[in-house]
Amino acid sequence: MADEEIPRASEAMSRELFGTLVQLTRQQPWLIQRSEELYDTVSVCDDEAQTNLIVDLISRFHFRSAQQNLEDRREIASKISKDWGCVPENTMLIALQDNACADSTSAAVQQLKGPLAAYAEWKTHNFISSLGEVVDRAKEDSIIVIVDDFCGSGETISKKVKWLREKLVEAGKNAIIGVAVSSAMEQSKDVICPFVDEFFAVHWLKKGIRDHYSGQSAMDAIALMESIEGKLGDRYGSKKLEKYKFGWKQSEALCYLEGENPPNNNFPIFWWRKLKSNADRTALLPRV
Known part of the structure; x- marks a missing residue:
């Protein structure tokens, strides 16, 4: 050119x-x-x-290096384990992926394995990359934590959580649902909070x-x-x-x-x- x-x-x-x-x-x-x-x-x-x-x-600009991303994941692991009291016996860490294309949520789930290992004996089956598997695996006392690196408008997460709750109801199940992300736009709070029990971001970002x-x-x-x-x-x-x-x-x-x-x-x-x-x-x- x-x-x-x-x-x-x-x-x-x-x-x-x-x-x-x-x-x-x-x-x-x-x-x-x-x-x-x-x-x-x-x-x-x-x-x-x-x-x-x-x-x-x-x-x-809110820039996070690879090392800073790791520090953020450690904060998420601490929030999930210490503040929310999540344990491997009844907790699933999930991605919002529901199609064949790779996305950031799958990587975010995978990258939480190391930080969470510092708190308990988490197993591979605690980390789920497909949203469709969650309903089948959920139990009456399950805690479902959606994780990601970034949350923008909150639209995607809120839609997926609504879908998940509807499917759980159809299956006669109930679960506590939380969202934990590294960074989120403040505007997403109003969109997501009505549908989840907990919403945590290491960094809240303004317009x-x-x-x-x-x-x-x-x-x-x-x-x-x-x-x-x-x-x-x-x-x-x-x-x-x-x-x-x-x-x-x-x-x-x-x-x-x-x-x-x-x-x-x-x-x-x-x-x-x-x-x-x-x-x-x-x-x-x-x-x-």
């Missing part, structure tokens, strides 16, 4: 912008490995106001614009982001941008877990790979 086909900032990088990006990289060291992607992201911006917004959002700015500043930031997203292609693969404006369900997430597929709850400017001209762009976050 020739450079002239990709919209760029009208001016070369100024000394001030260079200094800003260097400082941003110091705040967010994970950007060191994504310097080209970082510059391509700010290059989409037309003016200083748009650039300042993007820089501010990136500076507040990048509406929960950070207020008054006229918020209105200005929203208008700026609308202008920035207007530079993106209407479609990306089978996805339509209109469904992901300000992130899925307008989550306005700023979250990146090292080595994981970034959630589509993030602002699309950070992961959408098409420009309005249908030219490819290098997104800051690599998302499948």
Whole structure:
């Protein structure tokens, strides 16, 4: 793809912008490995106001390294074992997966084995990757804990929990259901809490614009982001941008877990790979 086909900032990088990006990289060291992607992201911006917004959002990204992810799983294991009193005899750790495609929840279940082993003699059968198996295995006193790395809008979890409770009722069973995740958007509480007995997140995240700015500043930031997203292609693969404006369900997430597929709850400017001209762009976050 020739450079002239990709919209760029009208001016070369100024000394001030260079200094800003260097400082941003110091705040967010994970950007060191994504310097080209970082510059391509700010290059989409037309003016200083748009650039300042993007820089501010990136500076507040919730980044978790592989080691920090392990520490989060240890906190989840402690919450499940110590605070919730879960024991191997009546507890199932489950993923929300209900189709043949791999997803993050299966990995999250698998990666809890080590941290939980510090508290009790958990067995392989305590960790279930398919939602469909849970109803058959559930007993009257079962505790079912749904685990994941990230919860955005809460829509997926709430729908799956409703389905699970309905199937348990049909089978004449009842169970305590909890949700434990590494990071979650605060907005998901209102969606999930009515359907579960416990909901725990190691980190509660706020919306990048509406929960950070207020008054006229918020209105200005929203208008700026609308202008920035207007530079993106209407479609990306089978996805339509209109469904992901300000992130899925307008989550306005700023979250990146090292080595994981970034959630589509993030602002699309950070992961959408098409420009309005249908030219490819290098997104800051690599998302499948």
